[in-house]
Amino acid sequence: MSAQREPAKIAKPVEVLADSFVRADPVVWMAPTPATRVKALDDWVKEFDKFLRDHRSQDLVRLSVQRIYKTICSVCNGTWEEDEGTCANCGAPTEQSLQAAEEVQG
Numbered sequence: 001m002s003a004q005r006e007p008a009k010i011a012k013p014v015e016v017l018a019d020s021f022v023r024a025d026p027v028v029w030m031a032p033t034p035a036t037r038v039k040a041l042d043d044w045v046k047e048f049d050k051f052l053r054d055h056r057s058q059d060l061v062r063l064s065v066q067r068i069y070k071t072i073c074s075v076c077n078g079t080w081e082e083d084e085g086t087c088a089n090c091g092a093p094t095e096q097s098l099q100a101a102e103e104v105q106g
């Protein structure tokens with residue numbers, strides 16, 4: 001056998017499967033806002049869980065409503081991004097920048 005050295009291993013990005021899930025989108029009526037929609041989805045999940053319990057072949061299915069949150073400006077409702085003590089969207093000052101200004105004024 002020859003004493004060949006193995007080539008050095010090279011690190012490279014690899015795409016791997018990390019997680020998987022099923023998404024179900026029930027039709028929910030009368031849910032004009034995110035808050036009313038999530039309430040309607042919670043109610044639908046409870047009803048569908050009852051349905052699944054009555055259909056034993058699928059009663060191991062567990063459903064949950066996933067909530068996705070975002071941070072918005074309380075003034076303009078734009079996506080929150082602070083820029084030197086103000087909202088980057090509308091320019092309204094942040095509470096901290098107002099407090100800092102008051103401390104400077106005394």
Ligand SMILES: [Zn+2]
Binds near residue numbers: 076090
């Ligand atoms: Zn704003």
